[in-house]
Amino acid sequence: QSVLTQPPSASATPGQRVTISCSGSSSNIGSNSVNWYQQLPRTAPKLVIYSNNQRPSGVPDRFSGSKSGTSASLAISGLLSEDEADFYCATWDDSLNAVVFGGGTKLTVL
Amino acid sequence: QVQLVQSGAEVKKPGASVKVSCKASGYTFTSYDINWVRQASGQGLEWMGWMNPNSGHTGYAQKFRGRVTLTRNTSISTAYMELSTLKSEDTAVYFCARASSWGSSTYYFDSWGQGALVTVSS
Numbered sequence: 001q002s003v004l005t006q007p008p009s010a011s012a013t014p015g016q017r018v019t020i021s022c023s024g025s026s027s028n029i030g031s032n033s034v035n036w037y038q039q040l041p042r043t044a045p046k047l048v049i050y051s052n053n054q055r056p057s058g059v060p061d062r063f064s065g066s067k068s069g070t071s072a073s074l075a076i077s078g079l080l081s082e083d084e085a086d087f088y089c090a091t092w093d094d095s096l097n098a099v100v101f102g103g104g105t106k107l108t109v110l
Numbered sequence: 111q112v113q114l115v116q117s118g119a120e121v122k123k124p125g126a127s128v129k130v131s132c133k134a135s136g137y138t139f140t141s142y143d144i145n146w147v148r149q150a151s152g153q154g155l156e157w158m159g160w161m162n163p164n165s166g167h168t169g170y171a172q173k174f175r176g177r178v179t180l181t182r183n184t185s186i187s188t189a190y191m192e193l194s195t196l197k198s199e200d201t202a203v204y205f206c207a208r209a210s211s212w213g214s215s216t217y218y219f220d221s222w223g224q225g226a227l228v229t230v231s232s
Contacts, residue, residue: 035218044222051216088155092217098171099157
């Protein structure tokens with residue numbers, strides 16, 4: 001059981017917008033910023049959002065992040081087939097003194 | 111460009127130890143923490159621990175304390191993860207990742223190694 005809770009799956013058609021949620025607690029999301037990683041099949045994860053809503057260089061502005069209280073979300077607009085991947089939220093947990101991940105959300109582009 | 115290149119796949123017997131390396135290039139090795147994350151087949155990401163390559167200070171996930179050791183050789187910009195007393199459940203891909211941070215509440219992995227498959231089987 002993951003410390004951060006994500007829906008196991010999400011889906012949308014090309015061009016649509018999809019949102020993936022990530023729920024935590026006061027000791028993790030409530031106290032620290034949230035990062036999001038995209039993992040394409042059989043590859044290493046890639047950072048797509050850091051510090052709640054910042055995009056690394058090279059990540060399209062179709063990707064956006066937000067945080068409110070003990071929850072965070074990742075939004076992808078103008079979906080492309082190449083966005084199909086697993087997405088993980090992560091942050092530091094002050095009680096566990098550890099990095100914690102969500103269980104991952106498999107995004108399917110229909 | 112920043113690169114983390116890991117050692118190759120390993121097959122180990124239960125009870126043995128494995129040591130995976132992670133060679134950094136394209137940046138100052140001692141300026142960024144190295145973290146280790148593993149992923150069993152079809153499963154999610156699991157954080158194992160961090161190491162400050164400058165000081166050698168480490169921190170480990172509770173689950174792995176006593177079984178995992180993170181070390182480094184700064185002369186060759188390489189970090190190591192050693193996991194002992196291997197069990198079949200340790201079969202997974204092991205990733206190293208460089209961590210960047212802002213202040214006390216922002217800590218993220220901005221570059222990852224390609225992963226190293228460790229198979230534990232009798």
